[in-house]
Amino acid sequence: MNATRNIHDGADIAARIACSLEKLIEQAPDDGEVAVPAARTSLVRPAHGWDSRYVEEAELSGERWHDFFRDAKTQVAGGGIVAFLGNRGTGKTRMAAEIARAGFWPTDKGEWNGNMVVTGKTALYRRAMDIFLDLRDCAKKGSARSEKDVLDSLAHAGLLVIDEFQERGESEWENRILCNLLDKRYATRRPTVLIANHTVAEMTAALSPSVRDRMREGGKAFVFDWGSWRRR
Numbered sequence: 001m002n003a004t005r006n007i008h009d010g011a012d013i014a015a016r017i018a019c020s021l022e023k024l025i026e027q028a029p030d031d032g033e034v035a036v037p038a039a040r041t042s043l044v045r046p047a048h049g050w051d052s053r054y055v056e057e058a059e060l061s062g063e064r065w066h067d068f069f070r071d072a073k074t075q076v077a078g079g080g081i082v083a084f085l086g087n088r089g090t091g092k093t094r095m096a097a098e099i100a101r102a103g104f105w106p107t108d109k110g111e112w113n114g115n116m117v118v119t120g121k122t123a124l125y126r127r128a129m130d131i132f133l134d135l136r137d138c139a140k141k142g143s144a145r146s147e148k149d150v151l152d153s154l155a156h157a158g159l160l161v162i163d164e165f166q167e168r169g170e171s172e173w174e175n176r177i178l179c180n181l182l183d184k185r186y187a188t189r190r191p192t193v194l195i196a197n198h199t200v201a202e203m204t205a206a207l208s209p210s211v212r213d214r215m216r217e218g219g220k221a222f223v224f225d226w227g228s229w230r231r232r
């Protein structure tokens, strides 16, 4: 059997076990009180940066879109760096949201809260530009967060989606920050999805050699080369 299929099957089995456990917990008697089944919490949350358009589920079509979705989900489950490239409106951000919703990706890196290690399952969505604006804000006097806090939250999330990757300064400072962040996530097998209106050649030029090398080993670029869903 091939290795990618194994990873996918493993993630699928884990998700099914989690679902069965959730059902058992819902059905368990609660000391005479009527148990109200809790709605399954979506992993695509505004609190984690997602726009409401992607928080809402939608009917999704397109055979190739679905082929890419299956393949990308497997890459993400394996902890790789995945790039979605192509023109406006081709469904790149929607695919990242559906991958987040499907949940086949690791838990966050545990944080020590003084008593115990706390883990969550966070799919963090950030536009590249917002990451750098957040980092610049940290340098302002009286800022409640340090640069390290911002970078740690990006490094520790189970899944990180960086959208509009082309909208940034591409300065040496930005490149170093991104390279360090992607390297940390790769080292702990936490997947990152990069989204850009770039061609493969433009994206290759925008990534540092070390990130390109990591993508070659554990990752893939998907080129969304069809028309916009927005015009349909």
Ligand SMILES: Nc1ncnc2c1ncn2[C@@H]1O[C@H](COP(=O)(O)OP(=O)(O)OP(=O)(O)O)[C@@H](O)[C@H]1O
Pocket (backbone or CB within 6 Å): 058, 059, 060, 061, 062, 065, 086, 087, 088, 089, 090, 091, 092, 093, 094, 095, 197, 229, 230
């Ligand atoms: N497979 C699909 N079937 C039907 N509608 C889709 C599909 N994929 C995306 N859409 C819808 O098409 C619109 C555009 O999708 P999305 O925002 O993901 O595009 P994008 O590639 O991220 O565009 P941009 O580069 O401008 O950010 C959204 O309303 C989205 O819900």
Ligand SMILES: [Mg+2]
Pocket (backbone or CB within 6 Å): 092, 093, 094, 163
């Ligand atoms: Mg988009």
